[in-house]
Amino acid sequence: MVAAVAAFLVADGGSGADGPRPLTTDEASRLAITRFRNYQAQGRAVTITVPGTAGGLTVTGSVDYRRKVGYGVVHGTARNKSSDGLIRWTPTSVHVRPMTDAPAHAPASPPRSGWFDRPLLSTGSALDTSLSIALGLGGDRPDxxxxxxxxxxxWWGRELVDGRRVDVMTGPSSPDRSGTAGNVRYWIGSDGTMYRVRVSVASQPEPVVIDFDTHKYVPVKPVPGTTPTR
Structure with missing residues (x-):
């Protein structure tokens, strides 16, 4: 469900748009299918902006919504380059390959060596929370x-995202956390396509921002030596 993302959240601030007001029938229908649109597309190109008190991170890559796996390159912003490198993640694991001079975009075929594996953390890591949120933005059926x-x-208003006219909507309360409506903000096109998502996460001063179609989508290939995700 759309609301499932809210498990990571705290209250989100306003964007200065025109709302809020209740959704129309058409708007509710588009919000209901937006995650399914990502699943239908197989995968999307994403740029994930991760907040941090010591400087943020930017993940530029692709998410395969059928196989629930992401792959890309990490760059630090306003911080040192100790976190820079390639990254591949699933709902339970993270593979990282540090690089002192990380490229702007990850190579289509991951390198064969130099990878380190670890579990994906459910708490305590803004990066891992952001990766989990990105994977959760696809679903195999409409809400x-x-x-x-x-x-x-x-509904909160209308904006332009990369020249596209989109509606800004906030999601509902999480099923297990009443009062969390509005914690996730979606920028959605006229056909239900998701172009941006903004999520506030606990203990972070700024929200996670996930932008779609910022570059060409490259299918996610397995990291050599790992078991492909089913």
Whole structure:
């Protein structure tokens, strides 16, 4: 569900848009299918902006929403380059390959050596939380459009994203956390395509921002020596 992402969240601030107001039937339908659109597309090119008190991180790469796996390159922003390198992640694991001079985009075929594996952390890491959120933005079926307005989803305004006219909507309350409506903000096109998502995460001063179609999508290939995700 769209609301499942809210498990990571705290309250989100306003964007200065025109809302909020209740969703129309058309808006609710587009919000309900936006994660399914990502699944239908197989995968999307993403840029994930990760906040941090000591400087942020930017992950530029691809997410395969059928196989639930992401791959890209990490760059530090306003910090040293100790976190720079390639990264591949699933809902439970992270593979990293440090690089002192990381490229702007990850190579289509991952290098065969130099990888380190670790579990994906469910708490305590803004990067891992951001990676989990990115994977969660695809689903194999639409959400229930009738329930979204009832659970607090709202329309906030219209904006331009890379020249596209989009509607800004906030998601509903999490099923297990009442009062969390508005924690996730979506920038959605006229056909339900997701172009941006903004999520506030606990203990971080700024929200996670995930932008789609910032570059060409490259299918995610297995890291050599690892078991492919099914």
């Amino acid at each position: 229930n459009a009738e329930l979204l307005p009832q659970n607090g989803a709202a």
